[in-house]
Amino acid sequence: MATAFSPTKLTATVSSLHGSQENRLSLPIRLAPPSSFLGSTRSLSLHSSPKLNHVNVSRRSPVVGVQEVVKQKKPTNSLLITKEEGLELYEDMILGRSFEDMCAQMYYRGKMFGFVHLYNGQEAVSTGFIKLLTKTDSVVSTYRDHVHALSKGVSARAVMSELFGKVTGCCRGQGGSMHMFSKEHNMLGGFAFIGEGIPVATGAAFTSKYKREVLKQNCEDVTVAFFGDGTCNNGQFYECLNMAALWKLPIIFVVENNLWAIGMSHLRATSDPEIWKKGPAFGMPGVHVDGMDVLKVRDVAKEAVTRARRGEGPTLVECETYRFRGHSLADPDELRDAAEKAKYAARDPITALKKYLTENKLANEAELKSIEKKIDELVEEAVEFADASPQPGRSQLLENVFADPKGFGIGPDGRYRCEDPKFTEGTAQV
Amino acid sequence: MSAILQGAGATTALSPFNSIDSNKLVPPSRSSLSVRSKRSIVVAGSDGIKSFGSGLITRRSEPLIANAVATKGENAATSTLSKPGHELLLFEALQEGLEEEMDRDPHVCVMGEDVGHYGGSYKVTKGLADKFGDLRVLDTPICENAFTGMGIGAAMTGLRPVIEGMNMGFLLLAFNQISNNCGMLHYTSGGQFTIPVVIRGPGGVGRQLGAEHSQRLESYFQSIPGIQMVACSTPYNAKGLMKAAIRSENPVILFEHVLLYNLKESIPDEEYICNLEEAEMVRPGEHITILTYSRMRYHVMQAAKTLVNKGYDPEVIDIRSLKPFDLHTIGNSVKKTHRVLIVEECMRTGGIGASLTAAINENFHDYLDAPVMCLSSQDVPTPYAGTLEEWTVVQPAQIVTAVEQLCQ
Numbered sequence: 001m002a003t004a005f006s007p008t009k010l011t012a013t014v015s016s017l018h019g020s021q022e023n024r025l026s027l028p029i030r031l032a033p034p035s036s037f038l039g040s041t042r043s044l045s046l047h048s049s050p051k052l053n054h055v056n057v058s059r060r061s062p063v064v065g066v067q068e069v070v071k072q073k074k075p076t077n078s079l080l081i082t083k084e085e086g087l088e089l090y091e092d093m094i095l096g097r098s099f100e101d102m103c104a105q106m107y108y109r110g111k112m113f114g115f116v117h118l119y120n121g122q123e124a125v126s127t128g129f130i131k132l133l134t135k136t137d138s139v140v141s142t143y144r145d146h147v148h149a150l151s152k153g154v155s156a157r158a159v160m161s162e163l164f165g166k167v168t169g170c171c172r173g174q175g176g177s178m179h180m181f182s183k184e185h186n187m188l189g190g191f192a193f194i195g196e197g198i199p200v201a202t203g204a205a206f207t208s209k210y211k212r213e214v215l216k217q218n219c220e221d222v223t224v225a226f227f228g229d230g231t232c233n234n235g236q237f238y239e240c241l242n243m244a245a246l247w248k249l250p251i252i253f254v255v256e257n258n259l260w261a262i263g264m265s266h267l268r269a270t271s272d273p274e275i276w277k278k279g280p281a282f283g284m285p286g287v288h289v290d291g292m293d294v295l296k297v298r299d300v301a302k303e304a305v306t307r308a309r310r311g312e313g314p315t316l317v318e319c320e321t322y323r324f325r326g327h328s329l330a331d332p333d334e335l336r337d338a339a340e341k342a343k344y345a346a347r348d349p350i351t352a353l354k355k356y357l358t359e360n361k362l363a364n365e366a367e368l369k370s371i372e373k374k375i376d377e378l379v380e381e382a383v384e385f386a387d388a389s390p391q392p393g394r395s396q397l398l399e400n401v402f403a404d405p406k407g408f409g410i411g412p413d414g415r416y417r418c419e420d421p422k423f424t425e426g427t428a429q430v
Numbered sequence: 431m432s433a434i435l436q437g438a439g440a441t442t443a444l445s446p447f448n449s450i451d452s453n454k455l456v457p458p459s460r461s462s463l464s465v466r467s468k469r470s471i472v473v474a475g476s477d478g479i480k481s482f483g484s485g486l487i488t489r490r491s492e493p494l495i496a497n498a499v500a501t502k503g504e505n506a507a508t509s510t511l512s513k514p515g516h517e518l519l520l521f522e523a524l525q526e527g528l529e530e531e532m533d534r535d536p537h538v539c540v541m542g543e544d545v546g547h548y549g550g551s552y553k554v555t556k557g558l559a560d561k562f563g564d565l566r567v568l569d570t571p572i573c574e575n576a577f578t579g580m581g582i583g584a585a586m587t588g589l590r591p592v593i594e595g596m597n598m599g600f601l602l603l604a605f606n607q608i609s610n611n612c613g614m615l616h617y618t619s620g621g622q623f624t625i626p627v628v629i630r631g632p633g634g635v636g637r638q639l640g641a642e643h644s645q646r647l648e649s650y651f652q653s654i655p656g657i658q659m660v661a662c663s664t665p666y667n668a669k670g671l672m673k674a675a676i677r678s679e680n681p682v683i684l685f686e687h688v689l690l691y692n693l694k695e696s697i698p699d700e701e702y703i704c705n706l707e708e709a710e711m712v713r714p715g716e717h718i719t720i721l722t723y724s725r726m727r728y729h730v731m732q733a734a735k736t737l738v739n740k741g742y743d744p745e746v747i748d749i750r751s752l753k754p755f756d757l758h759t760i761g762n763s764v765k766k767t768h769r770v771l772i773v774e775e776c777m778r779t780g781g782i783g784a785s786l787t788a789a790i791n792e793n794f795h796d797y798l799d800a801p802v803m804c805l806s807s808q809d810v811p812t813p814y815a816g817t818l819e820e821w822t823v824v825q826p827a828q829i830v831t832a833v834e835q836l837c838q
Contacts, residue, residue, distance in 0.1 A: 138587065171620035181619035188586060189619065196606055199576045203583020210589060214565055215536055236606075239576030246571070400621035403679035407658045409707050409754025412761040412793050416707070417754075 080295045083362045089294055090357060090368060092131055093123040093350050094375045096147035099156060100325075102379050103146065103163060107329045111387070112163045115192075116177045119147040121292075121324035124349035125256050126151045128297025128319075129224050132305055138186040138223040140201035143178035144256075144323075145190045148226060153185040156382040166389035173392045174400065186221075194227065195234035198253070201225035202240045205251035205314075212311075222250040222308040230261025232275045241282040241316065248313035252304045253279075255318045256291065262327040263335045279316030291319030292347040295356065322347075398424040515698045521691040523665035524554045527672035528592065530701065532562055535590065538676055541568040541581055542594030542631075551596050552632055552691050578604035578629070582611045586623040590676060598633030598685065599645040612681045613656035628675040630684035634725055634775055635823050637689070641811035644819075648685055648752050649781040659752040660706055661685040661724040665695040667750060670704025678706060685752070687725045709756035715745035718833055719763040721786060722773040723749045726824060730773050733829035742833060752782050755789055764790060768799040769836050773824055778806045800836050805829065 081089065100118040107116055119126065122144075130139060130151035141148040149159055154170055162169025163177055170182050179190035188204055191197035204223040211219035231237055232255055244251050255275050259266045267273050279286025285307075289300045297319060304315035322344035326333030357363040402408065405418035417423050518526070532538045539562075540555055546569035549556035559567040570577040574595065581591035595601040601608065612625055635644040648659055658680050662668035668686070675682035712727065713734060722730045727748050734744050745763050749755060764770055770790055774783040783804040790802050805824045812822055 140583075169620070171618060171622070174620050175618040179618040181615075181622050183619075183622040188583065188623070189615070191610075193606060193610060196579065196610055199579020199607060200583035200586065200611060202576065203580040203585070204587045205583075206580055207584045207587040207589050210539065210565060210584070214539075214563065235573075236576050236579065239571070239573035240580075242571055243573070243576060243580065400617045401656050402658075403616055403621075403624040403626070406707055407656075407678075407680045407754065409751065410756050410758045412757045414758040 079360055079362070080299065081362070086353070086357050086362045087367065087371065089127050089131060089298070090350075090353055090363070091371045091375065092127040092151055093294065093353065094372055095150055095156065095378070096123040096126060097350060098372075098375050098379045099146060099150060099159070099382075102160075102383060104325070104329060106160075106163070106383065112165070112177070114176060115143065115328050115330065116163070117144040117328045118325045119144055119323070121344065121348070122256055122258060122321045123147060124294035124297050124353075125226070125254065125291045125319045125321055128291075128294045129226075129252070129254060129301045129305075132298065132301050133222070133224065136186060136221045138188050138201070138204040138221065140188045140197045140204065140223065140225045141180070141190060142194055142197060142227050142231070143190070143192050144228070145178065145180045149180040149182065149185075149187050149190070152182070152187045154180065154182045154187055156378055157385045158182070160379075160382040160386040161389050164386040164389070165391065166386055167392050167396070168385070168389040172396065172400070174396075188223075194231040195236040198225050198227060198231070198236050198240045201251060202244055202249060205244065205249035205308075206247070208250050209247065220250075220309045222252065222305055224252045224254055224305075226254045226256055228261060229255060229257040229259060229266040229275065230264065230269065231255075232257075232278065233270055238278075238282075241278065241284070241314070244314040245283040248311060250308035250311065251314045252301070252308055253314060253316045255316070256321055257318055258321050258323045260323070260327070260336060262331065265335075274318075276316060276318040282316075284314045284316055286316045286318070288318045288320065291321030292344065292349045292352065294349050294353050324348075394425045395422075396424065397426040515696045517694060517696045518665060519691065520662075520665045520668050520686075520693045520695075521552055521554050523669040523695075523697060524662075524672050524686070525556060525558070527669035528555065528676070529558060529561070531673055531676040532558070532566065535676075537588060538590045538592065539566045539568065539584075540592045540594065541570055541577055543570055543572055543596045545569060545594050550594065552686075552688075554686075554691075555594070574600050574603040575607055579607040579611060581627050581629075582607055582615070582625055585625045585627045585681075586615065590626050590628075592628045592630060592676060595629065595631035597643055597645075597688075598631045598647045599642055601629065601631065601647060602645075602650070605650070608651065608657070608683075609654045613654040616656060624679050625681045626676075626679050627681045628672075628678075628684055629681070630672075630675075630686060632686045632688045632691070634685075634687040634689065635807070635812050635819065638814055638816055638819055639688070639812075640814050644812035646776045646781065646807070648683075649776045651683060652753050652782060652785060657681045657683055657753070658706055659683045659685065660750055661687075661752055663687070663690060663724050663727045663748055663750070665693060666697045667704050667710060667748075669697060670702055671706065671750070673701075674703040674706045677703065682706065685724060689725055690728075704750075707751050707754060707756060709759040710748040710750050711745075711759065712748050713744065713746040715743040715767070717743045717767055717837055718745065718769040718771060719760070719767045720744050720746045720771045720773060720829070720833070721749050721760060722746065723752065723782070724775060726773045726775050729824060729826050730829055733826035733833070736826065736830050737833055740830075740834075742837060744833060749786070755786060757789065757793055760786075760790065761794055764794045765797045768797055770798065770802045771829070771832050771836055772802065772804040772806075773829055774804070774806050775823060776806055777809045778804075779809050781806050803832055803836055805832055 096119060100120050103116060103118060106112055126147045130148065135153065139148055139152050146159055150156060158170040159180060162171055162173060162175060162180065165173040167173055171179055175181060175190060178192045181187060181189050188200055189197060201223045208219050208221045211217040257266065257275060261269065276286035276288040287300050290296050300317055304317055307315055324345060354368060358365065406416050408417040411417045540558065544551055545555040546559035546564055546567045555567060578593055581593040584591050608629065612627060615623055615625055633645060633647055651657065651659060660671050660675065660682060662671045662684065671684060675684050720730050730746055734746060737744050745767055747759060747763055772783040772786055774781055776782050783806050787802045787804050805828060807824065808822045810822055813819055
């Protein structure tokens, strides 16, 4: 059962791992791909590959240059995406980037407070996975969840208002940056402690299976759990890998390996830094993919989601990615090497997709510009909306503590406390 | 004193409702007041059966000792018991409640260690896996944090899991999920997601089970906003609370006690539930209010026998709802007796008794003739040795002394 997708850049990776200690610390484990941004021109098919060290040599040999594809007028279905899909992906990534940039601005202007963790640079992972999901599929994230919520369909207004702490926020201002929830869009949060969302995601996947097998409903919903490299050293991660594989739950575990957990380098924290390997250890495929390339991510995601929908169980996908900003807006980001940052900045997923679209004549500059403009306006409007929205009133204080407010109990006068209309304003005598 | 004896002797006819202003009773589902006239108690430790002690209630009324418990049991929904009911043990009552709810709603499922094929380490889920299948009665691997979180995720997406901690102490490993997700998610999601889980399991001090298997987690969980906590103590309220907890939209933690699983009692054949937020009047009285829950209820009732012999008339209330406290029942009692003794199994520091003392002082200070006294377990990891363990926990003799002291 321990099948694995053919890993994309493995030998070089392995050799750099076995390199000297110095190498391990100074270089990230990856092999920068050749400059072409084609993604995989063959779909990754499942096959048994017991010796994972064997690189799929053909992966890199027919590097069909972009010009050649166009010249040969190959039918467009040899491209990885259609124009529509391409524009959708582009718009989603631009939305993620613009939104996060606006968050930074608003934070420094004092409109939002606390811990705000921005997603710049990682957009390919969110877009690559979530744009394949339906509305009833679930997404679970961590504190770096703004863009996951946006990709899943939560409106920019609702997210921005939530960040501003207004009643019109998706969680009525009660959650904040780290707790983006949406029942309508099946965005199951937003969790502040790393790892604590993974069991919740496992539970959502369990419900899918339960609906199918016990309630006999036609349920094909899958759950995608996003989390980082730091989380992969946490017990809850392993416990859930075990349960998901054991019961073949329809879940995809997506590791956004951006190499840094605040100031802790992944290499300094992890005995075996190759996270994808932990999948086969539990009996599920483990895949490593270039997380700066939205088309590659989408390709892998398609396979993983289809597997899950067919009832074949979970997949562990490690996306090699990078965050362009610090861990949070409070992080001075002094530990990361400038060269490393530059290297990844050169692999900006948005630039890369733009290049792919234009070079493959799927879209022209004007269309892309108009998308960017549209998103800019959307984000500006979201800020205006959030600014204009009211802050929560005192009566909201104790609302939603309990789904059934009888849980506040019976007061000395014999009535349930919740029967007092002013109760939710909060008294010390609960 | 004779007036009190006569009063005590008349308890056979006393309706438990008399001491409560029945106008204030809210919905008809408030059907908690239960008293039973006789029980035989055999308590099984995890390794065998040892007798718990002499029966707590005498069958015959003697001149000095009235029934320590009022004999009339009533369900507010039905004014008289129509049938005698059926007799069962507490763990069977829990199972019955669970099974009825699983029959009623296919979204109710159970998850925990050894709940399926093994039938539960205290047999609460015996036979359920055969009936409902391995997915509805799920044997989990040993990973409390993750499977509790899984239950929470399942609850958010439409199921109603009953999560069993094999021993409540193991749920310390699930504290992250219970505190952050179970308690808080309904609020942090702005009310979008409900988490109708029931987290249950045996806790409390058993028979020489050692420190780690003898923990009282109610004191650790009580601060978590967004959860309710109830403790069952009789087969009647065990079944009733189990059903109510499953039907509740709130996350409820149901505390059972290792030593009470083999209590036998007759419970009604008709369906009933107990109100989660209400306390239970065990024995009405005039002199002093004794508040207790779970196993200590039995120590209190044993002490009550002695006290009645000595001429005291204690009012015993099983608070049942550990969070929130039923300040109405408690308050009415304090207003009547003006003296309060709390008897609990939690440790002295930071237990349920500590919170209850604060709540009573805050709300009913004017009605007290004496300071609230709280008898708790010693602040010590429960020792293994039998003698030491006995001294850790509150014993009936201490309760008698305390009452005498308070009633001077």
